[in-house]
Amino acid sequence: MKTNKKLSSIAFAMLTSAACLTANATDVGQPAPQFTLPTLQQDQPTTLKQYAGKVIYLDFWASWCAPCRTSFPLLNKMHEKLKAKGFEVVAVNLDEDKANAEKFLKEFPVSFTILRDAKGEWSDKFVVESMPTSFIIDKQGVVQNIHHGFASDDINELEEKVTQLLAK
Amino acid sequence: MKNNKKSNIAAQLTCAALALPGLMQTASAGRVEETYNADFQYGNYVESNNRMRVDIFESALSAPIGKSMTASVNLVEDSISGASPVFNSRDTSGKTVQVKSGASPTSSCGKSICELRDAISSNLAYFFDKAALSFGGGYSREHDYASKYFNTTGSLDLNKKLTTLNFGASVAFDEIQPSPSIWNSRPADFRAHKTSQQYLLGVSQVIDKNSLVQSNMTFGYHTGFMSDPYKWVTFYNGNVSSDFQQDKRPNERFEWAWLTQYVRHFEQFNHAALHTDYRFSTNDWGVNAHTFEMSWHQPIADGWQVIPRFRYYSQDKADFYQPVFAGGSADYTSYSSDYRLAGFGTLSGGLKFSKEINELQPFSQLKFQTGFEYYAHKAEYQLGGNNQGTFANFGYYLITASFNLKF
């Protein structure tokens, strides 16, 4: 009797945790959700469609995520290097308070596009499982790579993937 | 000094959980530590009535190794001097008084206790995607006491990193060689050993966007020489002193503690945070203790924080503790009059200030902190009241100052 109770409570807990892991994640090989999001500074609506034919590095970030302090300067460099070949970096900010994002950008100024998804509506469609999470989208709008977190070494393999997709 | 620190494993979920002997703080950057850290701390501890005084100097360094590891090392030096209670006796009116070691002209600092303690410890932490593992060890030395310790900790993230399971294990091997003194009647070649083990199991949980809770249980087991080699116990037959022996404690102790910590964020108070802890601990020497602590972390303008703190502690006396004993030492298996095994309560309060500066080249962060705390140890503060041990009341203040660099 006691073991049965234990087993059923374990089962219940697992079920409830599984339910929290929402399905419908955007996987590699699937077309990226066609978002429309305002830019952080000018509040100008921007769509994914505008970037058709280009290779996009879509980064979901926030001012409080420590690895973003490492990723931003490195992404900026990669962007400068490859933008002439049709590469764009689009960073979607998820801060609830815009002021924190602006403060972060003062510390880490970048030349690529910053959009804002304060309510997380689009990040939830992509399923951002950790902060930061990035998606590399090819010229046809299909997700080809998903990367969780960021360590300074990661830039090399990301640049390799981007260069491969630019060549296609 | 055993550095009881917690490892912050993730920045997005600041889940710390472990503090075991020799464990060091490794600050975090996401899952993997990518910055170098240097910490320096000074502490000044002064007891009331010209008792003990300690100056503490500590430094810690940590560095990332490759993509998934962090190595750290920690050095401490305590400079201890002053006097300390040695035994209790009855004065002419029958009242119990505490007798302290007097100033001894032969000690190098002109006081009866003059001691230097040095300790070094190191730690290696390895980070996986949803777990972390660390191994550490250290050595601490004073001229009459040496300790070698080893520990391991691990954590596992579950539930989309909302729940973290923590475990830890540590062991310490101590060697005691009491120095010759008027308060130590043992032969100069007397040596004793003590082995301590401690195990921790805990869980940290994100409750919502603004609150966290952590609950840990620890089990400790100690064997060996646990008496205080410089303390004595007086025995009375009526009003006449009948026996006088060195402190004699059991050579085994099992202890258990359960700590729960709750942290809550208040956006409306400029992102202040409230920390409250409650711990119950018990051991087979009969000491049950309650610890309650609360602190409020208030950010003020421009990287400053002010942190008031309050703590209440209460313990029961050990089974073999009495201020003075009746009869003779042969009537008891263990006996001690050490004030630390008595029933008492403590109240302490403190205030701390911290200032953080970001991106001051070449450092990615500088942090300065300084704090003051006053602590009062009184028999009458014991839960349920106690007016028997007031002769042992004392207090201390502790001042700390530190700075931390990240680069």
Add this chain to the structure above:
Amino acid sequence: MKLVNRCLLIVLILSGVACTEVMPRQRGNLALSQMAFTTDGLEFGLRQHTAFSKESAAGGYGGGGGGCGCN
């Protein structure tokens, strides 16, 4: 209730409580330095060591012994 069962129950309850769904992108407040369980590692160690030298309780946070020059 046996100790093991009690521990298991706590873990299960806590994992159930988690389902007040906090998304990774909503953890900004939890990432603040004042929200860490230990905000100042070195100072925490010093205060624990001091308390351990003057009191009999140990553990929970770990409270270690070691190199106790306690008098």
